[in-house]
Amino acid sequence: MKTIHNPSEEKQSTELAIGTFIISTLLFVLYIISNGNPMVLVIAWPFALAGIVVNSIMFVHLTDRFVHLPQQRKDIGMKLLILLSNIPILFFYYLIVMKS
Numbered sequence: 001m002k003t004i005h006n007p008s009e010e011k012q013s014t015e016l017a018i019g020t021f022i023i024s025t026l027l028f029v030l031y032i033i034s035n036g037n038p039m040v041l042v043i044a045w046p047f048a049l050a051g052i053v054v055n056s057i058m059f060v061h062l063t064d065r066f067v068h069l070p071q072q073r074k075d076i077g078m079k080l081l082i083l084l085s086n087i088p089i090l091f092f093y094y095l096i097v098m099k100s
Helices: 012-033 038-068 070-084 085-100
Strands: none
Touching: 012 038, 012 070, 012 085, 038 070, 038 085, 070 085
16 A cells, blocks of 8 residues: 655644744844844854754755655755755845954
């Protein structure tokens, strides 16, 4: 018997994208409010590195699902776009922090 996998039930990728966005935004706001306190960067850099690793793993997982489940590419593609939408936002945060 073949098990049918429904990726629309897979909410981890969306939760990961939203979670990393919220945490990075909070760290960015904390950095701005603290007038560029370097202590915030000491906390933020390990989170940024961990976020890159975990998001990369999820990206590879979703890409694998996208290739192997052609009937559900629309849902998986949307999750990939949500995950990738963090990149320009975080790059914008990075530019602001580096210019201050």
